[in-house]
Amino acid sequence: MYLIFCLLEKLDSSNIPRIMTTEKTNSPDSKVIDRLGGTSVVARMFKIKDPSVSYWRIHGIPEARRMYLEAVYPHLFEPEQSVEAASYCENHNL
Numbered sequence: 001m002y003l004i005f006c007l008l009e010k011l012d013s014s015n016i017p018r019i020m021t022t023e024k025t026n027s028p029d030s031k032v033i034d035r036l037g038g039t040s041v042v043a044r045m046f047k048i049k050d051p052s053v054s055y056w057r058i059h060g061i062p063e064a065r066r067m068y069l070e071a072v073y074p075h076l077f078e079p080e081q082s083v084e085a086a087s088y089c090e091n092h093n094l
Contacts, residue, residue, distance in 0.1 A: 027058070029056055029057060029060050030057040032077065033061075035076050036069075036076065039053045039057075040053075042056075046065060
């Protein structure tokens with residue numbers, strides 16, 4: 001037991017390769033997933049498991065799924081307006 005503790009103590013966690021990250025990316029596809037309600041909501045929408053959608057955040061939404069989302073939710077793929085620009089447009093009936 002002591003030997004294992006010594007080995008673990010010497011083990012530097014920065015040398016351990018990360019297989020997957022749990023952090024969200026700032027990719028456009030990740031933002032679309034967030035706008036749809038998050039990983040779980042999108043997974044239920046397509047009747048798949050959450051890790052598949054998490055994979056999309058990093059590697060992109062598969063083409064067929066993207067085509068469906070663009071057809072049903074085209075506004076999600078438009079560039080985001082800033083809050084100030086959106087309120088200006090609303091206030092000036094633009």
